Amino acid sequence: MGAIAFGQKSELVFFERDRQKAKDFVEQVYEGALFRFMDVLEHPDLMEDGVPVHRSSYTENWGQEHNITKMIWPAQFPDLNPIENLWMIMKRSVQKKHRSSMKLETFKHCIQEAWDEIDIETINHLIQSMPKQVKSLREKKGKSTRW
Template structure:
């Protein structure tokens, strides 16, 4: 499992989670505290965390951490279409890994390849995806929550 954050002006480091499942405590201690908090500070006023409703994200310990740190998180309705632009980044990364002439043979090789691919994604690609949000939201509304080409 990997985690990364994107914004119009940059991105966080890609974090590859070690073995085990992502619990709320791990999310707070490995993602929110060391990655999100400093990134929110670097972005400055207006920072808004966009995450889905995965259990660790909505757990009380994580919600309390965000509140204590003054980090606003976007409300994410249950069973809503996944419009998060990061999903397109994951797709780009997956395609890039699959197109390699020599596939990663170990978990560490895969982790290293993912970090490399993450760092090679042009910032303009990220900006384009983020700027497409209003258009994508309009299409979902027009489709009444149904299928769109996104």
């Protein structure tokens, strides 16, 4: 998990494979990196995709208890979420280095390197491109766009 805001990015969090329940997600992500990241932002709104752990009652309750404001976001429009484009940039970077025989820790290292290589200008560009993406989506009447 990673988070971005204009001019900033969070630390990257790797999930433990055997711990993917909502409580584990909250402990690993919300109570750690995300909470620290959002704490330094002024009036942050959290934009998440439709992954079940994001929508669970446990996660929702924790967010409400900690005054986390979530954007209402259509799950079927991932091309509007700036971080989805960032994941694609990272995926290309990792694919250049990844070998099928690579050990898990080496693979994680490649992912961390790709995250570290993302500069703030790229993040800002992705965020600033949202109005163009919305316009393009409207012109395409909700169908897939080049974004």
